[in-house]
Amino acid sequence: MTDEYFMQQALKEAQRAFEEDEIPIGAVVVQDNRIIARGYNMTEKLNDPTAHAEMIALTSAFSFLNAKYLPDATLYVTVEPCVMCAGALYWSKLRRVVWGASDAKNGFSRVQPVTSPFHPKTEIVTGLLEDECAALMKAFFKAKR
Amino acid sequence: MTDEYFMQQALKEAQRAFEEDEIPIGAVVVQDNRIIARGYNMTEKLNDPTAHAEMIALTSAFSFLNAKYLPDATLYVTVEPCVMCAGALYWSKLRRVVWGASDAKNGFSRVQPVTSPFHPKTEIVTGLLEDECAALMKAFFKAKR
Numbered sequence: 001m002t003d004e005y006f007m008q009q010a011l012k013e014a015q016r017a018f019e020e021d022e023i024p025i026g027a028v029v030v031q032d033n034r035i036i037a038r039g040y041n042m043t044e045k046l047n048d049p050t051a052h053a054e055m056i057a058l059t060s061a062f063s064f065l066n067a068k069y070l071p072d073a074t075l076y077v078t079v080e081p082c083v084m085c086a087g088a089l090y091w092s093k094l095r096r097v098v099w100g101a102s103d104a105k106n107g108f109s110r111v112q113p114v115t116s117p118f119h120p121k122t123e124i125v126t127g128l129l130e131d132e133c134a135a136l137m138k139a140f141f142k143a144k145r
Numbered sequence: 146m147t148d149e150y151f152m153q154q155a156l157k158e159a160q161r162a163f164e165e166d167e168i169p170i171g172a173v174v175v176q177d178n179r180i181i182a183r184g185y186n187m188t189e190k191l192n193d194p195t196a197h198a199e200m201i202a203l204t205s206a207f208s209f210l211n212a213k214y215l216p217d218a219t220l221y222v223t224v225e226p227c228v229m230c231a232g233a234l235y236w237s238k239l240r241r242v243v244w245g246a247s248d249a250k251n252g253f254s255r256v257q258p259v260t261s262p263f264h265p266k267t268e269i270v271t272g273l274l275e276d277e278c279a280a281l282m283k284a285f286f287k288a289k290r
């Protein structure tokens with residue numbers, strides 16, 4: 001399986017969020033070429049502004065593996081992680097983090113960190129299926145206006 | 146009730162963490178002069194490196210108030226929040242955040258943000274009962290060595 005395939009799966013999660021009137025961001029965690037956890041943004045449904053796709057997918061992955069760290073896993077998320085999620089990804093010690101669309105307003109980069117928030121052992125890949133990931137966000141916010 | 150009183154309550158939560166062999170950090174959320182949520186670090190017990198005192202207390206507060214934001218609440222935490230928790234506090238839109246000990250290694254300041262990670266409407270107070278909060282951390286790590 002390719003990175004593109006797994007990002008398409010993260011997009012499916014984002015589509016679920018969209019259909020439930022949530023900001024459409026989705027994530028999957030992959031280890032040994034299979035999806036071990038999924039998540040999509042549930043901040044409205046759970047009345048919890050911390051219920052982001054990444055947080056939900058990470059907690060599910062820890063539970064599935066019964067492990068506190070994910071050194072052999074990759075997390076795919078459709079949009080640049082926010083400050084909170086970047087910090088959560090740091091603690092998770094993932095092998096790789098891959099995201100699609102950048103997010104200048106709400107992504108971690110809004111605080112202009114001098115030092116990367118990610119774990120030094122985590123490889124970061126950005127811009128995968130960026131147009132598809134961004135298009136879903138744009139469609140959501142356009143419908144909201 | 147004073148800020149000191151509520152920080153003492155956060156210290157009680159931290160003490161609970163200490164007794165359960167968790168890094169001793171505790172938090173309480175206060176609204177209308179009463180504690181509406183508590184949390185202490187449970188990363189070992191839950192096998193989840195995101196199970197920080199602040200995350201647990203925040204999610205409990207959202208649930209208690211059935212609200213997504215906490216504009217009338219203050220969160221007290223014994224140690225400077227990490228990047229993840231600083232991001233969660235941003236999303237929570239608290240009125241105030243008060244912490245005790247600073248944490249150069251794991252606190253949010255490790256990434257040297259040019260822009261504050263906290264919400265512009267949130268008042269930040271630092272250094273409250275700093276010595277007591279730091280002493281508990283030092284005792285924990287000394288015992289671990």
